[in-house]
Amino acid sequence: MTKRVPISFEFFPPKTDAGAEKLKLVHQDLQYLNPEFFSVTYGAGGSTRERTLAAIEEFNGKGTPVAPHLSCIGDDKARIAELLDLYKSQNIKRIVALRGDLPSGQVGLGELPYAQDLVRFIREHSGDHFHIEVAAYPEMHPQAESFDADIRRFIEKVNAGANAGITQFFFNPDSYFYFLDRLAKEGIHIPIAPGIMPIINASNLIRFADGTGAEIPRWIRKQLSAYGDDSVAIKDFGHEVVLKLCERLIAGGAPSLHFYSMNQTEPTRQLVLDLGLA
Secondary structure, three states: OOOOOOEEEEEOOOOOHHHHHHHHHHHHHHHOOOOOEEEEOOOHHHOOHHHHHHHHHHHOOOOOOEEEEEEOOOOOHHHHHHHHHHHHHOOOOEEEEEOOOOOOOOOOOOOOOOHHHHHHHHHHHHOOOOEEEEEEOOOOOOOOOOHHHHHHHHHHHHHHOOOEEEEEEOOOHHHHHHHHHHHHHOOOOOOEEEEEOOOOOHHHHHHHHHHHOOOOOHHHHHHHHHHOOOHHHHHHHHHHHHHHHHHHHHHOOOOOEEEEOOOOOOOHHHHHHHHOOO
16 A cells, blocks of 8 residues: 655646636645645746736635745745745745746846845845745756756755755656665755656657656657547556656655646546555
């Protein structure tokens, strides 16, 4: 029997009114699974700021805590302080603090160029009010000079005041456990939740992976390719792959699981049910 661990879900802010209405239903469905929190992403340089704020306002106070993402690159301290004050006034207690990507055409990194700068600023501005989650990259950030440099970056975020981490999605559990071992050798023992990406669509998954530096093992790519346009076979195969990944992570001591929902109820709901985590 799978050990019970907390779960959380990630949403992205919808671009249309229809998308917003659909997300309300997805939120309602996933809330029945009793997650620890819902997070909502935030575009490069705050490019989805208003939509993120709208989603946070919609879901805050409806049972499950919400955790806004907050990125700093290309932004200024005054604007970030304004957001922190707003979230504090809404009794939001958790922030996902990220560097983010520089918006296209923008020059300059802003007053807070790295995630550790943002974490430090949040602590200076808001003290210990927020539980701060930061990004972790078991397979290395695509822009990192080396794995060792990436480990140092993560340690800097922890030293700046981060409470926990959420990883980029991956399909090789050994990369996650090796990442934790390397941090443990440096005296870092904060909880780091594996980011879980359900396999819904082969081309979308490959595009996400190529854009984020996440590795899709060759055997998974080959099998997805073999299924072609058979969406049912892809979803069935993907469900088994991700289910076994989650089981391995939980058995190995993962403190929780963070699901990238893609603003859909399935297949995340079925994964949680089959794992016995609802």
